[in-house]
Amino acid sequence: MAENKKRRRTANKRGARKGLRRSKTIALKKLSEAERQEIAEVFNSIESKRPAHRDQCRMAERPCPYVSCKYHLYLDVNPNTGSIKLNFPGLEVWELSETCALDVADRGGITLEEVGELLNLTRERIRQVEATGLEKLRDEYDD
Known part of the structure; x- marks a missing residue:
């Protein structure tokens, strides 16, 4: 067992x-x-x-x-x-x-799962990186 x-x-x-x-x-x-x-x-x-x-x-x-x-x-x-x-x-x-x-970017939008497979990362880690990047862009835009 x-x-x-x-x-x-x-x-x-x-x-x-x-x-x-x-x-x-x-x-x-x-x-x-x-x-x-x-x-x-x-x-x-x-x-x-x-x-x-x-x-x-x-x-x-x-x-x-x-x-x-x-x-x-x-x-x-x-x-x-x-x-x-x-x-x-x-x-x-x-x-x-x-x-x-x-x-990959030239092809257009792909799912988090597909990005994860391309980078050998989990879908959740890709989501976290995406959220961090979007937050940085918002902070830059707000300044």
């Missing part, structure tokens, strides 16, 4: 129903100097090739190879700490159904 409860709890973990793993964050301060150097070299080698604005990338190849772009859905970089959040640690970039947030 206890074995059965343990299995059910595992099956109900976030993302288990879709086979997704939780996102993984890599703290920049925990990387060795050699790893930081390697990241800087890779970034510098692709920076000149990366599109500078939306018109340059709108018709570019998909999946988008520029994971360092702030609109790419594969990873997020915290500008304050430099930490890297891998949204889909169990997948490679070319395995994602969508790779660019701007492509």
